[in-house]
Amino acid sequence: MDGICVFAASSMPRNRELIEAAERLGAYIAQRGHLFVYGGSQLGLMGVSRDAAKNAGGRVTGVIIEMFKRFATIDDVVVSDFPERLAKMRELSKGVVCLAGGIGTFYEKSDVLQGAQLKRHQLPTVVINTAGYYDGFITQFQRGIDEGLIPPDNGSFLHVVVRPEESVDFIESYVPRTIKDKV
Secondary structure (H helix, E strand, C coil), X not given: CCEEEEECCCCCCCCHHHHHHHXXXXXXXXXXXXXXXXXXXXXXXXXXXHHHHHHCCCCEEEEEEHHHHHHCCCCEEEECCHHHHHHHHHHCEEEEEECCCCHHHHHHHHHHHHHHHCCCXXXXXXXXXXHHCCHHHHHHHHHHHXXXXXXXXXXXXXXEECCHHHHHHHHHHCCCCCCCCCC
């Protein structure tokens, strides 16, 4: 697939840098010719990034769950629940990028990382750490490795960048790594 999956908040942040990162990411995904795959919301950072992709002439596909169908657009695929939504988003994508987000974005990011650990997929996962938004998560992830709770080779599942364009460049050049079985 040529899609790049974007996880982002359905709310609008106070920090303008986070909004600008979402705009730059959406536009760059379109400029590079990738399908922009997202959670289907027209709200918040999801909507900002989607709009930037569309305004740059890009193709977009939202994957939205049945309970939010009334918000769906012509570009959306409607699925029954969150697990099916994440599976469809992975199916359409060659990599995942995480913009700033809340609980939903944290869940999505964790699901993708766990899927890589269990060898359900080999999608690269990139976190855009704009304005240090993910500093706490990055520290916690490294602490898990340091404490022996996350296998060291699982550190390769997560790539951190500051500039949105770096996330797409990384996905385009990504070569899957072999990891040891967890069990």
